[in-house]
Amino acid sequence: MTSVQISTDINSLEQQAQQYFIKGNYTQAASCYEQAIEIEPEVKSHYWNLGLMLLLQGQEAEAQMTWLLGMEEGEVQQVEQWTAELIKVLQTEAERRETLAEYSVAWAIRQHIREISPQYVNNLLYLIELSIKQETFTGDELTSLELIELIQSEEIIDIELLLQVLESILNEDPLHPSVLEFAEACLVHISQPQPFINIVLPAAVKIAHSMRQPQVAILMTELCLRLEPERIEILRHLAAFYFKDNNYSRGIEVAKLCYSLSKTVSDKLFAKHLIQRGLMEAPAYWNEACVVFREQESLLISLIEEQPTNLESFTVLWLFNTNYYAAYLRDDPEQNRQIQNHLVQVCQLNVQEYAQEKVQRYGSRQLSRGTKQLKIGYLSHCLSRHSVGWLARWLIQHHNREKFDIYGYFINYKQVDDPLQEWYVQQFTEVYKGGIYSDDIAEKIYEDEIDILIDLDSITLDITCEIMAFKPAPVQATWLGWDASGIPTVDYFIADPYVLPESAQEYYTEKIWRLPQTYIAVDGFEVGIPTLRRDSLDIPSDAVVYLSAQRGFKRHPDTARLQMRIIKEVPNSYFLIKGIADTEAVQKFFMELAEEEGVEFSRLRFLPLDISESVHRANLAIADIVLDTYPYNGATTTLETLWMGIPLVTRVGKQFAARNSYTMMMNVGVTEGLAWTDEEYVNWGVRLGKDEALRQQIAWKLRLSKQTAPLWNAKQFTLEMEKAYEQMWQKYIGNS
Incomplete structure (x- = not known):
């Protein structure tokens, strides 16, 4: 047989094999490659393709034997070259199967590539990606495949593939213990930080807020900081994650660094907003929070006067709520709302530009x-x-x-x-x-x-x-x-x-x-089994117990000082303090106030948060009187207090936040405890502490109100809301 005839026959066999292969007739394709080997035993590609056809038929052992046969008697360099050729053949087919969404076949082929070359990192990355697509990924593969160690030691890696797999893993199982280690290993290969940050930072946001795991989010974000340690966007998120983790001192530190790096008014504004957030969660820093608020307000006024219309969307997002804390610091709705209205008008102008x-x-x-x-x-x-x-x-x-x-x-x-x-x-x-x-x-x-x-x-x-x-x-x-x-x-x-x-x-x-009566109504609350007892808190059974259960934001020093005056004037009284905040700072804050007002430390009790909302409500029953906050009242806490039949003392103000408890008490038919001045607040607190009969009278009113009051009639409230919706729509239709 001439060389021309051999070449013709081989070409014909290869074409036939390819046609059979495309149609899925692997047996016939294998037969063609067997014939090709008989004609050209020295051509290694025939062995590689024959082995692939056997593999696709499920004959794994036969496939491996075929590949080994093709590598017989080769020198080391030849075997290395042939191995690379075989891997390329298998890889091409794995990629084809993946484009056809035949992930299990692609995964099986890549497992054989792994057996041939166990340290081929890119193939291992594809295996991870395929396991995610097949929904079989457990996270343990990162260690069982020794992928993390290989990534750290390998110099040549497909960076685009590496980042693609990182993103897939973060979407699939971001909380697996090995994921953070995998992300850290990727840093060795990152020359352009932005793609890595674009993947990891949104994942950290999801981990902190959707999954409520701020500590993991902090560690993820710190990886981004290694690449760009002075990137303001990263520092903003990091500060917020620290606050969510109740690590206020560290959050404040990061927020202050963020401010020092800020150049524009809008960047400085948001950094000040972050600093203020941390300071207000820790009432011991309230004076500094007030200073920061004045500085922030000055920046807000500058921005409003500037009226920029070229702000980027992420900047506008941050600006929307930078005036958030004004209502916690002062009861001045005219000034607060004037600044708020002008600020969001600037935001609106920019939204209309970038989202025209x-x-x-x-x-x-x-x-x-x-x-x-x-x-x-x-x-x-x-x-x-x-x-x-x-x-x-x-x-x-x-x-x-x-x-x-x-x-x-x-x-x-x-x-x-x-x-x-x-x-x-x-x-x-x-x-x-x-x-x-x-x-x-x-x-x-x-x-x-x-x-x-x-x-x-x-x-x-x-x-x-x-x-x-x-x-x-x-x-x-x-x-x-x-x-x-x-x-x-x-x-x-x-x-x-x-x-x-x-x-x-x-x-x-x-x-x-x-609405005609109330802007909120509920049919009631689930109440669990209490976990607090007076004796366990070392409080006498005949004592008068006051309670305040609010976030650190709401603990204005002026109101807290009034609360100390009440405790001082009521003999045998105790003050329970509970809420989300920097625990150490809250204790320091109240201890200093107590010393200033001449109240013994032994009359204060600091309570941890309860295991559930229903237990929290049950534990309210330990109190004889609840002392509300001002200029930002309780809302849900007020409703819960009234539902539990406990007298409340509230300072009524001018702004919405200072009138929540007022509308709720009016809609439950109780006016005892409504104070319009600081002196009235103290007087009501003292009077309720000393007058047990009055407390019982109020508790009885609250008990009866559950059958009659608008506050506890959610069905009627819903009818009023629905009527409002219909009227709003009719007004809109009429004006269209």
């Missing part, structure tokens, strides 16, 4: 004027075990499904076991379990053709603010979660006759929509 097409498209929605059910959308990051989640559920439960379709838009849907969150998921007509991207959530609201969008977050979350600024629904209102945001695209702020004074419309940009 989106805003115009949303604004040009064509209305359907039929008799269809109104679509009400509820937007929040708090539809879970959160104060807003506990309170909003009654409205959702009592909604008339024959008249309204209700949609739930979860921002940063929590990837944790949260029964209340899952309860909400079951209640809505449609549910969108959103992440942390405003664009995606706003687009879904628009596509769902929501008629009225209810914002439950206000300026407590920047993402919510940006969504509302896009105006994906024709009618938008703020309710429950906080005071009004002032964003120009929000039409209404839902209030009642008491929670805002009559003059409030003068300094609100939103139309205040006052």
